[in-house]
């Protein structure tokens with residue numbers, strides 16, 4: 017799947033991702049009202065990844081429903097709309113509008129590491145997280161996926177909370193809180209100072225999160241964080257993921273990264289005598 021926030025705004029870009037071989041697409045996170053996002057710079061290159069603080073720029077759900085309808089007409093794979101809000105009610109309103117417009121599922125972004133009063137504040141607090149999931153589940157019949165933050169003491173507690181509140185699946189992980197400072201100007205590089213790290217640098221953290229969460233929940237896990245090759249994808253599945261998302265790797269490898277990963281996973285399965293990816297989900301826990 018395409019991870020949220022990377023090329024996930026318009027029907028055209030989503031279509032190019034599907035042509036690249038993605039089995040499902042997640043849109044950029046959408047809120048109730050339009051948000052400008054932060055001033056530049058919003059992305060900075062780190063040694064093994066990117067640090068971003070976009071500030072959740074989005075047109076607001078009432079405008080975005082047009083894109084959802086257009087995308088549904090051209091995108092022949094499941095369309096998952098990523099949703100954020102500042103209250104339980106906002107999450108529920110946005111999710112309902114997205115599903116009414118044709119979204120096949122919603123992914124709740126309760127884990128944005130750099131916008132105050134949404135994201136992490138919700139994803140780090142079991143009581144609020146539970147209320148958000150319950151309110152959304154009460155108004156939509158489509159599957160509800162909860163995207164977990166790695167910026168917590170116990171990701172398993174939040175995963176269990178989401179499952180108990182009715183989540184149908186979990187995505188692990190969103191970006192890891194990070195920053196970069198320019199030695200010459202002596203200033204933080206991102207306009208927001210703090211951002212979220214993605215790409216190969218976070219992969220071992222993400223694999224550990226999926227591994228831990230798998231031991232505590234029964235619902236499917238979508239692995240995400242630093243996947244760029246079939247070997248990375250297999251690692252996540254062995255840790256317990258039933259599907260994977262790719263984001264940052266698209267910047268380097270282009271949309272065809274999806275087909276390359278899928279083909280690589282297929283030949284890995286064949287080489288090792290497995291009939292389906294389901295046979296290797298969580299296999300690392302048995303060894």
Ligand SMILES: Cc1cc2nc3c(=O)[nH]c(=O)nc-3n(C[C@H](O)[C@H](O)[C@H](O)COP(=O)(O)O)c2cc1C
Nearest residue numbers: 019020021045125189190214215241242262263264
């Ligand atoms: C530029 C950029 C924008 C992002 N925007 C969002 C977003 O709007 N919502 C969200 O849930 N995650 C967002 N993410 C996080 C990704 O979906 C993903 O969880 C993270 O980047 C780790 O995966 P990766 O290493 O494959 O990129 C963003 C990441 C990047 C790099």
